[in-house]
Amino acid sequence: MATATSKRDQGAVAGGTNAGQERRLFWLRFGALAFLLAAACALPFYLSNYQLFEFSQAFIYAIALLGLNILIGYNGQISLGHGAFYALGGYTTAIMTTRWGIHYGWTIAASGLLSLAAGFLFGLPALRFEGLYLALATLALALATPQVLKYFDTWTGGSQGIVLDKPPVPLDLPLNQDQYLYYLSLAILVLALIMAWNLLRGRVGRAMMAIRDNPVAAETMGVHNALYKSLTFGVSALYTGIAGSLGVLAVTFAAPDTFNVFLSIDLLAGSVVGGVVSISGAIFGALFIVFVPVYAQQISQAAPWAILGVFLIALMYLMPNGCASLLHRLWGALEKKIAGASAIPADLTPFEDGAAEEDQRSARAASGD
DSSP: OHHHHHHHHHHHHHHHHHHHHHHHHHHHHHHHHHHHHHHHHHGGGTSOHHHHHHHHHHHHHHHHHHHHHHHHTTTOOOOSOHHHHHHHHHHHHHHHHHTSOOOHHHHHHHHHHHHHHHHHHHHHHHTTOOTHHHHHHHHHHHHHHHHHHHHTHHHHOGGGOEEOOOOOOGGGOSOOHHHHHHHHHHHHHHHHHHHHHHHHHSHHHHHHHHHHHOHHHHHHTTOOHHHHHHHHHHHHHHHHHHHHHHHHHHHTEEOGGGGSHHHHHHHHHHHHHHOTTOSTHHHHHHHHHHHHHHHHHHHOSSOHHHHHHHHHHHHHHHOTTOHHHHHHHHHHHHHHHHHOTTOOOGGGSTTSOOHHHHHHHHHHHHHTO
16 A cells, blocks of 8 residues: 555656646747747847848748648658749739739738649649659749740730839838838748648648658548648648748849749758758748858859859758758757756757657558558
């Protein structure tokens, strides 16, 4: 009897210790995220308008990379043509605002919905392709996009493009247009991150990752592979279309040659650099796309692409799983140091969704490996 009572007491003490560690880790993560968000909100009051434009571009690219990460990292489909959906979102906003006089806020939503439909429809025939064949199919889409946009010059303005006005500051806020666009891009990025986190931790997200890890096992468990793969393509295109809409509002110009195949390649490179199986990796990849080419130009004006290639090779050698993976490990080590060896696993940190490893184990168990 005494032994049983002693074991219950030990269990109660251990449960209380774990609860205390969980609380400390929660507030640590909450504090880290709050600090990052507060720092991002304070930047417009310390940076020039051009620097704000660069960070706005980074936030916009992060939204596009988030959609690409969902497609590649969490569903296993490769795309070299997301620049086409970026162009679709951009031209939707350009046409609706300049020709129809619709408020830019409505055009952002319309760009996302139209890109969602286009991505879903493109994903249906793409079901026949996998791996390199799918990559070539999407590459063909990226190559054809500028020519298609030039062909419909009545709507797109042809090679001359469409010139827009920057969004006005609403409600007489004490901000200039660059500051307002910065906060608008940041707000949509935060909303996109929250939605992606919830999506990937829910039933739909787990179905996506089950298809990625083992399509046969997923089909056996009742997952409709064709539907979820097409849906993933559509959701990915939705994010990219919203980014394209914001991108056109930021640069106030849309032309076919700005949406060439190099845009799709840049998006893919940013996704890989940040970490394809990561939500936060989209932010690091976007910072790479925006700022590293600028630094490469400053280092060597004669061969900036060579410098950029050296950066890419170095990053892939030092961080083969992306920048987010390194931050993930560092944050996990910090949590273990603060909360002790029995801390909550690092894959539940605020910088990583933590669902990938869990679903890989589920798929392997379902397939009998």
